[in-house]
Amino acid sequence: MVHGELWTLKELFVLPNEYIYWAIQIVLYPYMTGLVAGAFVLSSLHHVFGVKQLKDIARFALVFSFALLFVAPIPLLLHLEQPFRGPYVFMTPHFTSAIAGFGVVIFTYGSIVASELWFMYRKHFVESSLALSGKKNKSLGERIMYLIFSILTLGAYDISEESLNKDKKAMKLLAAIGIPTACFLHGYVGFIFGSVKANALWMTPLMPIIFLMSAVVSGIALCILCYIVIMEIRKMLWSISKTHNSCQVGEQRKSADLEVMRLSAKYLVYFMIFAITLEWLDLLFRGYTGMKSWDALRSVIFGRDFSNIFILQYGIGNILPFILLLLPRLTLRRAVISSVLVLFGVFMMRYNVVIGGQAASLTFMGYLDYKMPIIPTDWETFKEGLFGVTSVLVMPFVLFWVLSFIFPTFGYKESH
Amino acid sequence: MITRRDFLKYTVKGAAGLALPLAALEIIDSKKLLADISGPGKVRWAFVVDTYKCVGCGLCVKACKLENEVPYDANATRTWVERYVDTKEGKLYADTPKGARDGFTTNKIDLGLGKFQDIKNDDIQRAFFVPKLCNQCENPPCVQACPVGATYQTPDGVVLIDRTWCIGCGYCIMACPYGARFFHPKYKTAEKCNFCYHRITKGLKTACVQACPFGARMIGNIKDPDDPVTKIIKTERVGVLKSEFGTKPQVYYIGLEEEVS
Numbered sequence: 217m218v219h220g221e222l223w224t225l226k227e228l229f230v231l232p233n234e235y236i237y238w239a240i241q242i243v244l245y246p247y248m249t250g251l252v253a254g255a256f257v258l259s260s261l262h263h264v265f266g267v268k269q270l271k272d273i274a275r276f277a278l279v280f281s282f283a284l285l286f287v288a289p290i291p292l293l294l295h296l297e298q299p300f301r302g303p304y305v306f307m308t309p310h311f312t313s314a315i316a317g318f319g320v321v322i323f324t325y326g327s328i329v330a331s332e333l334w335f336m337y338r339k340h341f342v343e344s345s346l347a348l349s350g351k352k353n354k355s356l357g358e359r360i361m362y363l364i365f366s367i368l369t370l371g372a373y374d375i376s377e378e379s380l381n382k383d384k385k386a387m388k389l390l391a392a393i394g395i396p397t398a399c400f401l402h403g404y405v406g407f408i409f410g411s412v413k414a415n416a417l418w419m420t421p422l423m424p425i426i427f428l429m430s431a432v433v434s435g436i437a438l439c440i441l442c443y444i445v446i447m448e449i450r451k452m453l454w455s456i457s458k459t460h461n462s463c464q465v466g467e468q469r470k471s472a473d474l475e476v477m478r479l480s481a482k483y484l485v486y487f488m489i490f491a492i493t494l495e496w497l498d499l500l501f502r503g504y505t506g507m508k509s510w511d512a513l514r515s516v517i518f519g520r521d522f523s524n525i526f527i528l529q530y531g532i533g534n535i536l537p538f539i540l541l542l543l544p545r546l547t548l549r550r551a552v553i554s555s556v557l558v559l560f561g562v563f564m565m566r567y568n569v570v571i572g573g574q575a576a577s578l579t580f581m582g583y584l585d586y587k588m589p590i591i592p593t594d595w596e597t598f599k600e601g602l603f604g605v606t607s608v609l610v611m612p613f614v615l616f617w618v619l620s621f622i623f624p625t626f627g628y629k630e631s632h
Numbered sequence: 633m634i635t636r637r638d639f640l641k642y643t644v645k646g647a648a649g650l651a652l653p654l655a656a657l658e659i660i661d662s663k664k665l666l667a668d669i670s671g672p673g674k675v676r677w678a679f680v681v682d683t684y685k686c687v688g689c690g691l692c693v694k695a696c697k698l699e700n701e702v703p704y705d706a707n708a709t710r711t712w713v714e715r716y717v718d719t720k721e722g723k724l725y726a727d728t729p730k731g732a733r734d735g736f737t738t739n740k741i742d743l744g745l746g747k748f749q750d751i752k753n754d755d756i757q758r759a760f761f762v763p764k765l766c767n768q769c770e771n772p773p774c775v776q777a778c779p780v781g782a783t784y785q786t787p788d789g790v791v792l793i794d795r796t797w798c799i800g801c802g803y804c805i806m807a808c809p810y811g812a813r814f815f816h817p818k819y820k821t822a823e824k825c826n827f828c829y830h831r832i833t834k835g836l837k838t839a840c841v842q843a844c845p846f847g848a849r850m851i852g853n854i855k856d857p858d859d860p861v862t863k864i865i866k867t868e869r870v871g872v873l874k875s876e877f878g879t880k881p882q883v884y885y886i887g888l889e890e891e892v893s
Binding site for chain 2: 217218219220221225226227228229230231232233234235237238292295296297298301302304305307308309310312313314315316318408412413414415578579580581582
């Protein structure tokens with residue numbers, strides 16, 4: 217069976233080799249990179265622009281962005297027909313291809329985030345390593361943690377006030393370099409799609425910037441959501457442990473700070489306005505200029521994909537959370553619901569671009585429909601189906617959990 | 633005993649001394665080298681399709697599949713034939729069931745999803761067939777899009793794929809405006825027509841040209857002014873597909889109709 221045949225339905229006049237070649241994993245790829253870039257932009261609001269209230273969520277956002285960064289290339293790797301040849305992109309990059317730059321872009325960005333994290337947690341590494349080194353009869357776990365923390369200090373044990381101030385400066389500089397890099401990372405993903413001249417829906421110079429705006433939207437929404445949920449879980453755990461151990465005190469029992477949430481939500485709304493304006497501008501322009509492809513695109517956008525685009529993406533994913541966020545006296549619950557809806561909306565946007573872009577045949581006289589495999593029967597239906605999607609979506613959370621042993625994001629007091 | 637300072641000194645001197653003669657060497661461009669061996673630009677393969685002569689028998693598709701090891705029953709093919717039917721009511725139908733491997737034997741138009749439209753002979757305003765294959769573009773978007781350089785253009789203009797290097801990302805498939813590319817069901821790498829490169833470089837015709845009983849397909853060297861293909865391209869009114877993409881396709885059509893894309 218030809219790759220793609222399994223989940224593609226062809227209607228009317230479609231060329232024999234046309235299938236939905238880029239399926240659900242390629243929907244996830246811009247979605248995940250978008251979350252990476254968005255989370256980083258949120259963290260930079262604190263570090264670069266000095267938005268003090270965002271301090272706590274900024275630290276969380278940076279660690280989360282790092283966790284997401286490792287997951288972002290997974291969908292790309294999974295969709296390859298020859299996954300073991302993936303490293304060829306680094307070995308023989310062919311730089312006229314937009315994809316060839318992926319390695320350079322993600323490594324640059326990754327090293328910036330990693331360096332910023334290092335400066336942010338350097339004091340923690342030093343303190344943990346010193347505390348563990350002084351301890352006698354270390355358990356195996358402690359010995360491993362000691363080794364990890366000692367390596368992570370990179371031999372720099374100076375945590376004087378002066379040196380920590382230098383760290384702060386370095387962080388600010390890295391965050392400042394990081395913003396254009398994060399924008400480039402995601403704008404670049406938009407370029408991968410926007411530069412495909414054979415695809416009528418994808419080809420627009422607005423694509424990088426549309427992708428970028430929706431990336432920031434999704435990243436902020438994810439941070440708001442996770443922040444509130446994690447704070448609630450911690451509060452719950454604290455109240456359980458309190459019943460067992462009444463002497464435990466601390467600041468861990470707080471819910472997420474409402475003011476922080478309101479401010480983050482404000483930024484979310486600003487970026488949503490940008491994102492939606494650009495998307496509608498693109499649509500308006502296509503309709504107004506009415507090029508040859510418009511007849512086919514119109515029947516896809518306003519006909520076959522109408523509910524996906526106008527009900528799920530714009531209605532439930534954009535307009536509804538937009539109203540919820542703008543109504544006065546935003547509550548945590550409302551912020552959670554809105555964030556979930558926004559995340560869903562951005563996912564649908566990626567879906568409608570990637571899958572919807574392949575829905576009109578190159579002949580403009582036929583259509584391709586995508587049916588996602590649900591029950592996996594082999595590796596292909598697993599990775600390109602519901603289970604593949606779920607696995608990729610769960611990965612950053614697992615990774616974040618692992619990373620939080622090294623980079624504690626909550627209840628951690630430091631001077632930054 | 634050499635000191636560290638001396639060691640560094642000698643290393644720098646040695647490296648600088650080596651760099652001088654090395655700078656005189658030129659990095660060899662394999663493409664250029666091949667072109668020099670075969671004579672600079674004496675061959676540029678081009679294809680002519682005479683749509684007036686095509687009857688939609690599908691022998692070319694059969695021959696191609698057998699010659700190029702594209703699984704016979706796979707729903708993908710390096711070359712295919714399209715049927716266009718204009719009705720007297722002003723409706724346009726087109727189809728290419730299985731790439732026309734088995735030829736067009738009935739009046740039923742394949743509408744996909746198992747549906748067919750029967751068109752009576754009396755209702756037909758006009759009907760014609762259009763064979764398709766890779767256009768071996770002068771400015772191939774697939775080559776531009778390949779992230780690892782696994783697909784490349786030979787000096788004689790044919791775009792080839794290195795099956796040992798293709799990572800299977802599908803970007804070339806997306807980049808091709810003609811739908812010429814697909815994933816080979818067996819090799820799991822990008823696949824497309826290569827003008828039967830193994831044949832034409834030995835002086836043979838492509839499998840489809842050889843199989844066509846009506847002479848609807850021709851291949852030749854556009855740089856040879858005496859080649860019949862060159863003569864047709866230079867003297868007759870021919871068209872190419874989707875010229876608006878700037879790909880400069882090298883498959884020329886006689887009798888190309890506007891609705892064919």
